[in-house]
Amino acid sequence: MADLTLTTVPIATGIADVAAQATAAAVGGDTAPVGPGRFLYVNNGSAVSVTVTIATPGTVSGLAIADTAVAVAAGKHAFIPLANVFRGATGRAAITYSAVTTVTVRPFELAS
Known part of the structure; x- marks a missing residue:
């Protein structure tokens, strides 16, 4: 599993291009930090529905x-x-995808 890097979106400005910072979803799944104000952005650029599963x-x-x-x-996004x-044993979420072709992801947090 690939460890995804967290992007901070300032609440005061709300400006951050999370989509531009998204990376390809890993075939074997990804991990991401968890906590209040944290989200996973998913862009499904494929022609079929994709299921994102978080353990x-x-x-x-x-x-x-x-x-x-x-x-x-x-x-859709x-x-x-x-x-x-x-939160798993590593302190991160374990995320898998039913398909990864043209799927990009990025964890982000809303912070002051």
């Missing part, structure tokens, strides 16, 4: 929490929250 390693009362799966329609519930 949820925790449990509640001994029961596994289901992984989060978000379908991103062909030619998505902003997926990277909440602390996705």
Whole structure:
């Protein structure tokens, strides 16, 4: 898995070209930092829907929490929250994709 680099978007100006900083989604998946105000930008440039799955390693009362799966329609963008519930053993979220051709991604955070 590739470790994605976080981009900071200042709340005061809201100016950051997250799309321009996006990189190709890795075939074996990616990892990203998690926490309040952090999101994963996904640009699906392909002609088919792509499912982005974020592993949820925790449990509640001994029961596994289901992984989060978000379908991103062909030619569309998505902003997926990277909440602390996705924090894995490395302190990062583990992200996989049903397809990666023409899919770009970038984690970002809103910060003052």
